[in-house]
Amino acid sequence: MKIEVDFQPIGKHVEIDSGTTILEAAQEAGVGISAICGGAGSCGACRVRLDDQEHVSKPNETEIKVLDSDDLASGIRLACQTEIYGPTRVDVPPESMTATQRTQVEGEEISFEFESPIKILDLTLTKAEAIDLQADFERLSAAVLTNNGSTLHCRRMNVLKQIPGLLRGNKWKIQVGLRGDELVSVSAPGTPLxxxxxxxxxxxxxxxxxxxxxxxxxxxxxxxxxxxxxxxxxxxxxxxxxxxxxxxxxxxxxxxxxxxxxxxxxxxxxxxxxxxxxxxxxxxxxxxxxxxxxxxxxxxxxxxxxxxxxxxxxxxxxxxxxxxxxxxxxxxxxxxxxxxxLANIAGFVGADHLSMLLATDTHKKKGVVISLDIGTNTEITLVAHGRMIACSTASGPAFEGAHIHDGMRAADGAIERVQIVDNKLAFQTIGHTAPVGICGSGILDAIAQLKLCGAMNEKGALDVKHPLVRKGEKLPEVLLAAAAITGNGHDIVLTRSDINEIQLAKGAMRAGIELLLDAAGVTAADVDEFIIAGAFGSYISVEAAVGIGMFPDIPIDRFRQVGNAAGIGAKQALLSTTRRAEAAGIADRVEYLELTVSEQFQAQFLKALYM
Ligand code: FES
Missing domain, CATH: 3.30.420.480 (Domain of unknown function (DUF4445))
Incomplete structure (x- = not known):
């Protein structure tokens, strides 16, 4: 017998078999619940609230380990661990949702020549008659040979099938799309390709x-x-x-x-x-x-x-x-x-990074340039003395708000900016709504500001004597927003463990940067341009990133935030055969530095943990 599950406030329903987990039901219903660990029960990102737990499994050991007693008492459960045995309503809090995140599509564009890989021809063929029985495809091939000098090939039966109807329905006029000698499209004249x-x-x-x-x-x-x-x-x-x-x-x-x-x-x-x-x-x-x-x-x-x-x-x-x-x-x-x-550079430096290098013309840069794309893996390329060296660092999901006490993705209600003036903390949320958590850019700001105002030292330890720091459940913490003003009725705090997560993430990234500089025999002071791509990179405050030692301390005007350069590079490769060939050339040119086998990585990483 099927069981009905109701997801709120999204308002989606799904019918499932008994024993299905809430996460599996959500996947079936198309409800985006965060599942950072893929359902292993370790990340705690898939928290949902159940007002009525009559028809679900009791909290298992994993849940008892991950959730605290307050969570459990208020009906919070892990979607990946909770099995459903009868009709159930599930409340998905905004911080557990994946579907509302701010996405970055725009990026800095550079001019390039439009050289489409598709040639579009408008042809008028001679009508078939009793004295001219040439088959349609051969008739079309002859016209293409006359008009374009190419011998037509067609690799898809479904393209071929369209030709007779199109010719007869459009008075023997037809638009063809050619990719080299291959016929990739036939359509009525004027159809946009x-x-x-x-x-x-x-x-x-x-x-x-x-x-x-x-x-x-x-x-x-x-x-x-x-x-x-x-x-x-x-x-x-x-x-x-x-x-x-x-x-x-x-x-x-x-x-x-x-x-x-x-x-x-x-x-x-x-x-x-x-x-x-x-x-x-x-x-x-x-x-x-x-x-x-x-x-x-x-x-x-x-x-x-x-x-x-x-x-x-x-x-x-x-x-x-x-x-x-x-x-x-x-x-x-x-x-x-x-x-x-596009080509992949290495196991953890993919075509998206190549595309970003293309879009930013990193491969044509003179001087010393760093281009990086921040994500759960951060890919970094250094250009110096004609060499291009790339590496990938596991910066982890902390910048996406994961493993952070009140962390969330960059969605409505996320604290994205933090400022501390005269020991008074102010913040701004995405969508200017009541805060429900803090996203990566907010966490970076908060940590940089805490360091500036003396509430945190260079090791990341919070000073319990500072007016902004209070005793937390286990370790000191900073109250960012009190329960009375938050959108979920809970205090939003930044804990010592959160700072630790960011230290690990930024430490890995900075260590990667330093090892690339070492490999090329240059120093941070030599860097002429520092290009930051990607959604997270577009929204962070560069001053905050420099302030906590994530990026080297070079003049701010050498940094450039370029938005979604990977997407822009893909568009360039779509519209220009020259740019596409350039991308292949970059992939051949880049040297890959594998950090996991680098003897200096650990030492650089430990150094880079300092704020
Ligand atoms: S998906 Fe990670 S704890 Fe449920």
Whole structure:
């Protein structure tokens, strides 16, 4: 017998089998509950509230370990551990939701020449008659040879199938899309041919719809990566695919479904407006796509094995650029559409970083330049004396608000800015709503400000004598917002353990920067430009990051926050064959520095823990 589960305040219902966990039910219902550890019961991110626990399992040992007695008394449970045996209503607090996060789609654009990989031809063929019985495809091939000098190939039966109807329905006029000699699309004259560039992040996905005839961007949109429901970071997803039968298939289907929906949304956005004569845009008009992501996202998209990415020496299944037919991975684009995937640099430095280097022209820089993209893994490239050296550091999910007492993603109600003046603390929340937690940029600000006002020392210890510091349950803490003004009726605090989490994250990043500088024989003082990409990197205060030693202490005007450069790079590779070739050249040129085997890493890391 099926059991009804009601998710609030989202208002989604789902029918499930008895014994299903709340997290599994949420995944089935499409409710995005954070699951950083992939359901292992260790992260505590999947907290939900149950007012009535009559039809669910009793708290197990894992829950008793992760949740405190106050949590349990107020009905808080871990969604991944709680099994449902009868009709249940589940309240998902905003800090446990994944679906409302601020996503970053825009990025700094540079000019480049539009050189579409798709050639569009409008042809008029001679009508078939009793005295001219040439078959339709051969008739079209002859016209292409005359007009374009190329010998036509068609790799998709579903493209071929459209030709007879189109010719007869449009008085023997037809528009063709060519990718080199390959016929990738046939359509009625005037039909817009589209391209879609996508940056598949571990957390967020940014999509861009472009007109392949003009190079114009028609629409852009950011969504959450639905794979979050199966594990928040790369390792958790690899673990999920290892531990579950068909785990990789489940993850692949989740991202493909999201990409197909994103294509529909982008087309709707592009066609929105008052102009009734405006063209109609459909995903089936997408003839070319460029997708970038870290190596694990790339492999999961293509259905490639990911097991080896989770084990030292972290080797990719393939690193070269790839052309894949969209229908091979169930993307509902034009039947002949191709998806181009930029090269991966190494196991943990993927095509998204390559794309960011392309978008920022890092490879063309003179002098000493650092380009980094902050995420659960931070990829860093240093350009110095003509060399490009890259590394990846495990900065962990703390900047995403995970493992932080009141941490949350950058969604409405998250404290994103903190200021302390005369020992008085002020903050700003995303959406200017009542605070319900604190996100990465807020945590960085808070720590930098606590250091400035003397409430925290360089080791990260809080001074209990300082007026802003109070005794916490176990260790000292700072009250950021009192229960009376918060949106969830709880105090929002920053604890000593939170500071420790940030120390570990920023320590790893800074150690990576220092080791790259060492490898190139330069110092931080030599750095002419420091480029910060990615959503988190766009919202942080650079002063705060320098203040806590996350970035080297160089003049502030040498830092540049460029937004979603990976997405912009994907768009450039979509619209320019030259830029696409440049990307391949960067991948060949970058030297990869593996930090896990570096003897100096530990020493640099310990040094970098200081604030
Ligand atoms: S504790 Fe439930 S997903 Fe991590």
């Amino acid at each position: 589209l391209g879609m560039a996508v940056d598949i992040g571990t957390t967020k996905v940014a999509g861009y719809l472009v007109d392949m005839a003009s190079g114009k961007t028609l629409a852009l949109k950011g969504i959450m990566n639905p794979q979050i429901a199966y594990g928040e970071d790369v390792m958790a997803r690899i673990t999920y695919s290892l531990m579950h039968e068909n785990g990789s298939d489940v993850l692949q289907k989740a991202i493909i479904h999201a990409l197909n929906e994103l294509a529909v949304d982008l087309c709707a956005l592009a066609g929105a407006g008052d102009d009734t004569d405006a063209p109609v845009y459909l995903p089936t008009q997408i003839v070319e796509s460029v997708m970038v992501g870290n190596t694990a996202m790339h492999h999961l998209l293509l259905g490639l094995p990911v097991e080896q990415l989770g084990l030292s020496p972290y080797v990719a299944a393939v690193s070269s650029p790839l052309d894949v037919k969209a229908d091979e991975i169930d993307l509902a684009f034009s039947p002949g559409a191709t998806v181009h995937l």
